[in-house]
Amino acid sequence: MIPQDALSELEVMLGERLSTGKSDLALHGRSETYHPEMPPDAVVYPLSTEEVAGIVGICARHGVPVIGWGTGTALEGHASALRGGVTVDFRHMNKVLEILPEDMLVRVQPGCTREALNTELRATGLFFPVDPGSNASLGGMAATRASGTTAVRYGTMRDQVRALEVVLADGRVIRTGTQARKSSAGYDLTGLFVGSEGTLGLMTELTLRLWGQPEATAAAVCGFETTGGAIEAVITAMQMGLTPARIEYVDVATVRILNAADGADLPERPHLLLEFHGSDEVVESEAARFGDIAGDLGGSGFAWATRAEDRTRLWSMRHRAYHTILATRPGATAVVTDVCVPISKLGEAIARAADDIAASPLAGPILGHVGDGNYHAILMVDRGDATEIAEAKRLSDAMVAHALELGGTATGEHGVGLGKLHLMEAEHGAAWDVMGAVKRALDPDGLMNPGKVVRQN
Amino acid sequence: MIPQDALSELEVMLGERLSTGKSDLALHGRSETYHPEMPPDAVVYPLSTEEVAGIVGICARHGVPVIGWGTGTALEGHASALRGGVTVDFRHMNKVLEILPEDMLVRVQPGCTREALNTELRATGLFFPVDPGSNASLGGMAATRASGTTAVRYGTMRDQVRALEVVLADGRVIRTGTQARKSSAGYDLTGLFVGSEGTLGLMTELTLRLWGQPEATAAAVCGFETTGGAIEAVITAMQMGLTPARIEYVDVATVRILNAADGADLPERPHLLLEFHGSDEVVESEAARFGDIAGDLGGSGFAWATRAEDRTRLWSMRHRAYHTILATRPGATAVVTDVCVPISKLGEAIARAADDIAASPLAGPILGHVGDGNYHAILMVDRGDATEIAEAKRLSDAMVAHALELGGTATGEHGVGLGKLHLMEAEHGAAWDVMGAVKRALDPDGLMNPGKVVRQN
Numbered sequence: 012m013i014p015q016d017a018l019s020e021l022e023v024m025l026g027e028r029l030s031t032g033k034s035d036l037a038l039h040g041r042s043e044t045y046h047p048e049m050p051p052d053a054v055v056y057p058l059s060t061e062e063v064a065g066i067v068g069i070c071a072r073h074g075v076p077v078i079g080w081g082t083g084t085a086l087e088g089h090a091s092a093l094r095g096g097v098t099v100d101f102r103h104m105n106k107v108l109e110i111l112p113e114d115m116l117v118r119v120q121p122g123c124t125r126e127a128l129n130t131e132l133r134a135t136g137l138f139f140p141v142d143p144g145s146n147a148s149l150g151g152m153a154a155t156r157a158s159g160t161t162a163v164r165y166g167t168m169r170d171q172v173r174a175l176e177v178v179l180a181d182g183r184v185i186r187t188g189t190q191a192r193k194s195s196a197g198y199d200l201t202g203l204f205v206g207s208e209g210t211l212g213l214m215t216e217l218t219l220r221l222w223g224q225p226e227a228t229a230a231a232v233c234g235f236e237t238t239g240g241a242i243e244a245v246i247t248a249m250q251m252g253l254t255p256a257r258i259e260y261v262d263v264a265t266v267r268i269l270n271a272a273d274g275a276d277l278p279e280r281p282h283l284l285l286e287f288h289g290s291d292e293v294v295e296s297e298a299a300r301f302g303d304i305a306g307d308l309g310g311s312g313f314a315w316a317t318r319a320e321d322r323t324r325l326w327s328m329r330h331r332a333y334h335t336i337l338a339t340r341p342g343a344t345a346v347v348t349d350v351c352v353p354i355s356k357l358g359e360a361i362a363r364a365a366d367d368i369a370a371s372p373l374a375g376p377i378l379g380h381v382g383d384g385n386y387h388a389i390l391m392v393d394r395g396d397a398t399e400i401a402e403a404k405r406l407s408d409a410m411v412a413h414a415l416e417l418g419g420t421a422t423g424e425h426g427v428g429l430g431k432l433h434l435m436e437a438e439h440g441a442a443w444d445v446m447g448a449v450k451r452a453l454d455p456d457g458l459m460n461p462g463k464v465v466r467q468n
Numbered sequence: 469m470i471p472q473d474a475l476s477e478l479e480v481m482l483g484e485r486l487s488t489g490k491s492d493l494a495l496h497g498r499s500e501t502y503h504p505e506m507p508p509d510a511v512v513y514p515l516s517t518e519e520v521a522g523i524v525g526i527c528a529r530h531g532v533p534v535i536g537w538g539t540g541t542a543l544e545g546h547a548s549a550l551r552g553g554v555t556v557d558f559r560h561m562n563k564v565l566e567i568l569p570e571d572m573l574v575r576v577q578p579g580c581t582r583e584a585l586n587t588e589l590r591a592t593g594l595f596f597p598v599d600p601g602s603n604a605s606l607g608g609m610a611a612t613r614a615s616g617t618t619a620v621r622y623g624t625m626r627d628q629v630r631a632l633e634v635v636l637a638d639g640r641v642i643r644t645g646t647q648a649r650k651s652s653a654g655y656d657l658t659g660l661f662v663g664s665e666g667t668l669g670l671m672t673e674l675t676l677r678l679w680g681q682p683e684a685t686a687a688a689v690c691g692f693e694t695t696g697g698a699i700e701a702v703i704t705a706m707q708m709g710l711t712p713a714r715i716e717y718v719d720v721a722t723v724r725i726l727n728a729a730d731g732a733d734l735p736e737r738p739h740l741l742l743e744f745h746g747s748d749e750v751v752e753s754e755a756a757r758f759g760d761i762a763g764d765l766g767g768s769g770f771a772w773a774t775r776a777e778d779r780t781r782l783w784s785m786r787h788r789a790y791h792t793i794l795a796t797r798p799g800a801t802a803v804v805t806d807v808c809v810p811i812s813k814l815g816e817a818i819a820r821a822a823d824d825i826a827a828s829p830l831a832g833p834i835l836g837h838v839g840d841g842n843y844h845a846i847l848m849v850d851r852g853d854a855t856e857i858a859e860a861k862r863l864s865d866a867m868v869a870h871a872l873e874l875g876g877t878a879t880g881e882h883g884v885g886l887g888k889l890h891l892m893e894a895e896h897g898a899a900w901d902v903m904g905a906v907k908r909a910l911d912p913d914g915l916m917n918p919g920k921v922v923r924q925n
Binding site: 111112113114115116155156157158162167169170179183184185186187189190191192193194195196197198199200202203205206207211223226246249250251252290292293296349351352353354355383384385414418419420421422423424425426427431434435438439440441442443445446448449450451452453464465 | 568569570571572573612613614615619624626627636640641642643644646647648649650651652653654655656657659660662663664668680683703706707708709747749750753806808809810811812840841842871875876877878879880881882883884888891892895896897898899900902903905906907908909910921922
């Protein structure tokens with residue numbers, strides 16, 4: 012429990028922007044997936060970096076855990092208050108602070124969502140490409156090193172965050188990085204904080220790279236006789252130097268669900284959903300080349316979405332897929348796998364996963380960002396059913412073990428949170444201890460999002 | 469001085485691959501630029517990771533500094549043995565270990581040079597793009613977060629290093645990263661070691677990203693009436709989404725030297741040297757669009773190098789420019805500046821630097837990777853002349869102070885070494901203390917390349 016002194020100090024600073032209401036605590040203890048509810052002792056709603064520094068300083072003096080909160084869309088219980096403490100909800104720190112069009116940069120507060128940012132950018136000819144599906148906050152996306160459908164062309168959050176303002180565990184405020192395109196001036200602290208899941212500090216400002224809105228965009232769906240053929244088409248396209256902006260796989264189970272529950276009308280076979288960005292000529296030429304590749308590998312029924320509305324419908328459907336899949340089983344939640352493997356091993360990894368799921372009593376449609384070698388199985392379970400959750404975790408752990416054998420990673424984009432922590436030693440070996448040493452150096456009392464990323468003290 | 473016990477242990481392990489010969493020590497204490505000679509007490513030539521781990525372990529037990537050495541081409545005294553110790557020369561660990569064409573990756577030892585790698589890759593259709601000019605080792609390039617002429621399109625070493633094997637200060641061997649294209653599995657240790665200049669550990673294996681050899685390549689030179697016009701052309705091209713593979717600036721002073729001393733025949737005005745990579749259509753279209761931009765901004769005398777020999781001659785000349793410039797003053801060495809600013813501020817930064825140099829008794833031709841906002845002034849000084857060196861450092865520090873005002877960095881690609889250490893506090897503020905905390909966590913005894921990057925103990 013949080014000491015009354017700490018609460019009083021927070022209340023003096025924040026007034027009504029400190030909440031200990033039961034529903035507020037419950038909301039901030041909830042997870043999108045199967046993780047049990049773990050509420051904090053208090054939620055605070057800061058307006059400024061100074062307030063965040065003050066909050067962290069008070070918590071440091073009283074030994075109270077501090078957990079950052081964006082939109083609550085993390086899938087692995089990243090923001091669960093494992094040891095109670097104070098959750099810092101950034102919803103009011105959601106401004107676009109400055110757009111720098113000549114330098115193709117933007118400064119934002121951490122609570123700004125990606126959709127809000129892109130709405131503000133619409134008239135500038137620029138856009139922010141990273142698209143994890145949900146309308147996540149940019150601070151949360153940086154904290155989990157998110158990526159999603161467009162990473163195959165634009166990279167992940169690692170590639171977009173140019174500079175940060177961070178409140179450290181002792182309340183100090185630092186700035187990392189600069190507005191220059193590159194720097195060799197010492198350790199890459201920006202890169203260290205991106206993906207640290209709030210365990211090293213809280214980001215209070217982000218400088219993000221922007222990209223030119225593509226002159227032309229073309230999207231398509233293409234069915235394949237086999238999953239192997241679809242994956243082979245992806246590998247061939249990447250090797251030939253094609254630069255799709257999106258290249259997504261959905262398996263037959265997913266297609267059936269999209270047809271039945273989301274108005275799709277796709278042949279019942281594995282599909283790739285694609286998008287190309289560029290000049291008119293480049294888009295046309297890449298799309299044609301992909302068509303040739305697909306044709307050679309059992310692809311058929313190529314359908315181009317040339318109108319903006321059709322493309323929007325396609326990607327909305329893709330983004331809704333997680334919830335559409337869940338809705339097929341009322342009351343279900345999911346264990347969502349997130350392995351990422353070298354693309355040459357992707358066919359093997361998906362085939363084994365599909366076999367394992369077929370042999371299990373659980374349903375687990377597979378879909379993913381296959382241009383990156385990253386796919387997800389949505390293993391549906393009953394929230395309260397320990398047997399089902401254990402079976403889903405068994406399947407997930409087997410996929411991870413196979414991915415590590417193949418030179419891959421336990422998590423391509425969702426992060427560690429609570430759900431992948433037990434896999435870190437297998438993935439990193441002694442390097443996991445180095446992460447622990449970095450954690451202790453920056454947060455010696457272990458108060459920043461305790462119990463996540465590194466070994467528990 | 470190194471304890472005799474440590475030397476004996478190293479000799480038992482390495483035999484003749486331990487050297488304490490005077491000329492060998494002197495060679496490994498030398499710097500490419502103005503820094504005074506600082507030789508180590510011994511040089512070792514390991515053959516394997518196990519030997520590197522053994523060497524570092526012996527040094528750790530005896531409190532002896534350890535310094536990595538690639539090809540000795542760093543410009544800021546990165547490998548100077550400020551406190552003596554053992555220099556680990558990676559020349560025998562220079563193998564290409566494995567090429568993974570489907571995944572567009574390669575595993576190399578740190579002593580492999582970029583030219584050697586590209587020679588091995590020639591038949592694969594792939595290449596490694598980062599090109600700092602000199603034929604540096606890939607380990608050294610990763611350690612300094614090098615970039616060079618092609619970073620504007622392909623990124624820096626930060627963007628190419630997918631995974632590492634590292635020997636830590638206590639002799640433990642860790643692996644960071646995986647062969648997957650992305651990961652969210654904890655702190656980005658790979659990114660932390662890239663650019664750490666050997667102060668956190670020694671890289672013993674690198675997994676690097678490869679790129680497809682471009683279908684078509686076109687290079688060109690283009691003179692401009694003013695530097696401002698040349699820079700404006702660069703900014704416009706980048707904003708319009710052109711993706712030049714190289715976009716280099718040389719000032720009038722550099723042009724005069726290249727004409728007089730390297731067989732060039734360029735009009736005496738500022739120039740851009742350009743290269744485009746891509747499909748035939750893309751290269752043709754981007755080149756034409758750049759021609760239009762340049763024409764509007766006082767560019768003229770556009771000359772295309774269509775034959776491979778002509779392109780090679782152009783870039784060899786560019787790469788030799790540093791030595792060609794130095795050769796204009798027999799016996800001279802240089803203080804080489806390396807600021808990098810947001811591209812919108814580049815014209816302002818170069819104009820101020822040129823004015824300052826014009827008002828100084830020193831000569832300092834300016835050239836640089838302007839697509840990244842990065843430029844160098846080659847401030848020529850007499851190696852022994854303290855007054856000249858002080859004047860050059862004054863000019864360099866003024867450029868850095870201005871760059872920091874403009875949101876830039878003290879060093880875009882050369883790194884900190886000895887020469888930029890005094891600027892780190894101004895650039896990073898309290899974040900520099902965080903770098904120090906990371907250093908102490910990974911190297912508590914301060915034996916890995918001591919006196920570099922972080923505050924001296």
